Amino acid sequence: MTERHAIIIGGGVTGLSTAYHLKRLGYGEVTLFEKDGIGAGSSSRAAGISTGLLWTETGVLARKTALRRFREMSRELDGYTFHNEHGCLGLFSPELWPGREALLPLYDAFDVPYQVLSAAEIRRRWPALNPPSDHLGVLDPLGGYSEPPEYLAALTRRVLQLGVRLIEGATVDELVLAGDRVTGVATSRGVVTADAVVVANYAWILPLLASAGIALPAKTFVHQRYVTRPMTVPFVAPPVNADPFGGYVRPAEGNRILIGAETPDRDDMKVKQFGFRLDEITDDPAVLPAVLERFGDFVPALEGVEWESRKVGLLSFSMDGEPILGPFGKVAGLFVGVCFHSGGFSYNPASGYYLAEFVANGRTSIDLGAFSPDRFGAAETADYLASTVPQRNAARRRH
Numbered sequence: 001m002t003e004r005h006a007i008i009i010g011g012g013v014t015g016l017s018t019a020y021h022l023k024r025l026g027y028g029e030v031t032l033f034e035k036d037g038i039g040a041g042s043s044s045r046a047a048g049i050s051t052g053l054l055w056t057e058t059g060v061l062a063r064k065t066a067l068r069r070f071r072e073m074s075r076e077l078d079g080y081t082f083h084n085e086h087g088c089l090g091l092f093s094p095e096l097w098p099g100r101e102a103l104l105p106l107y108d109a110f111d112v113p114y115q116v117l118s119a120a121e122i123r124r125r126w127p128a129l130n131p132p133s134d135h136l137g138v139l140d141p142l143g144g145y146s147e148p149p150e151y152l153a154a155l156t157r158r159v160l161q162l163g164v165r166l167i168e169g170a171t172v173d174e175l176v177l178a179g180d181r182v183t184g185v186a187t188s189r190g191v192v193t194a195d196a197v198v199v200a201n202y203a204w205i206l207p208l209l210a211s212a213g214i215a216l217p218a219k220t221f222v223h224q225r226y227v228t229r230p231m232t233v234p235f236v237a238p239p240v241n242a243d244p245f246g247g248y249v250r251p252a253e254g255n256r257i258l259i260g261a262e263t264p265d266r267d268d269m270k271v272k273q274f275g276f277r278l279d280e281i282t283d284d285p286a287v288l289p290a291v292l293e294r295f296g297d298f299v300p301a302l303e304g305v306e307w308e309s310r311k312v313g314l315l316s317f318s319m320d321g322e323p324i325l326g327p328f329g330k331v332a333g334l335f336v337g338v339c340f341h342s343g344g345f346s347y348n349p350a351s352g353y354y355l356a357e358f359v360a361n362g363r364t365s366i367d368l369g370a371f372s373p374d375r376f377g378a379a380e381t382a383d384y385l386a387s388t389v390p391q392r393n394a395a396r397r398r399h
């Protein structure tokens with residue numbers, strides 16, 4: 001009997017993780033097409049911060065899986081470490097606190113651990129952090145961060161060992177359909193047939209799905225993060241999602257500090273061609289001074305530091321703020337994983353696992369109906385795609 005063949009489009013963390021899990025589930029042949037090189041999309045630009053303290057039942061359950069797998073992969077993959085030494089901290093001002101407090105029963109219901117910390121307790125545990133006295137923290141002891149380049153390199157080595165056919169420098173131009181079934185893809189190297197096709201090309205998803213007559217309400221937004229030169233004194237703290245300051249901060253490899261921020265006034269960016277590359281995005285030089293101004297008192301170590309690098313990429317949001325993951329009711333054999341808001345890195349061990357379950361078994365071990373690509377109506381999707389949305393009006397969903 002010939003083996004089943006799955007094609008994955010996109011060599012970021014979502015595509016690689018799907019390939020890894022398909023092989024681990026014993027699926028037959030797996031081919032991954034990447035138009036540039038592995039990590040050319042947002043994955044290599046991510047801050048790599050991960051928390052399980054999300055906003056919805058499905059998100060919380062999926063992240064539980066993701067965080068467990070980050071820890072497992074930290075043991076399994078040579079050269080990759082999941083930094084869980086201090087957990088992951090969310091910081092809340094008095095204005096933002098009620099929104100988070102309302103979510104605590106959700107975490108209790110699903111046995112997701114957390115600790116509410118006063119500003120004084122945060123200062124006591126991590127003297128490098130100095131939150132305003134009226135702020136509260138929620139510590140996720142299972143959260144943490146990864147260095148994305150380390151993770152990408154280690155996962156790539158592993159999928160190659162598992163026998164995935166990884167083809168870089170090959171653009172998938174179109175999905176090929178026969179009636180209501182996908183039968184393969186048309187690439188820059190010719191047509192390749194498959195039993196299943198997984199679309200994991202993130203910011204470039206709309207033109208690819210359009211080739212099969214499918215539209216999803218997805219928007220992409222510019223996002224940026226910066227890393228200091230090595231510091232003389234180590235920055236000892238958990239990664240902090242600091243919404244009151246419009247950004248996040250974490251220790252980084254080699255005694256450095258990483259800080260990131262969104263650009264609320266920037267309109268969504270419409271990616272129309274596969275030839276578009278993220279290094280074409282123009283950075284706003286005002287972002288770093290502004291974020292430093294906001295973070296200054298909270299992280300005193302940032303005063304006067306020298307900056308070594310900056311990474312700019314795209315975040316992908318759906319109309320309702322939740323990921324889009326699963327099969328399409330109207331096109332058999334076609335699967336998608338996209339719109340992970342600012343948390344696609346964190347989702348990847350789970351998103352890849354669930355996509356692999358869909359492809360290999362036709363169903364997932366948890367109910368992912370809330371992430372279904374079929375949950376949006378055609379008219380609302382068309383209106384949303386025709387609109388221009390500033391980032392501040394997209395759901396605020398961090399990591």
Ligand SMILES: Cc1cc2nc3c(=O)[nH]c(=O)nc-3n(C[C@H](O)[C@H](O)[C@H](O)COP(=O)(O)OP(=O)(O)OC[C@H]3O[C@@H](n4cnc5c(N)ncnc54)[C@H](O)[C@@H]3O)c2cc1C
Pocket residue numbers: 009010011012013014015033034035036037038039040041042043044045046047048049050170171172173200201202203204208223224225260274311312313314315316337338340341342343344345346347399
């Ligand atoms: C500055 C920044 C900081 C971030 N920080 C975090 C964080 O701390 N935590 C977190 O969880 N998330 C974070 N994110 C979000 C995270 O990076 C993304 O959600 C995640 O990387 C998406 O992974 P992906 O594999 O789905 O997409 P990508 O990594 O973008 O991969 C898609 C790939 O598809 C390829 N491709 C596109 N079209 C085609 C085609 N037609 N044929 C073949 N290949 C194609 C692209 O070249 C690309 O490599 C951050 C993002 C940015 C920009």
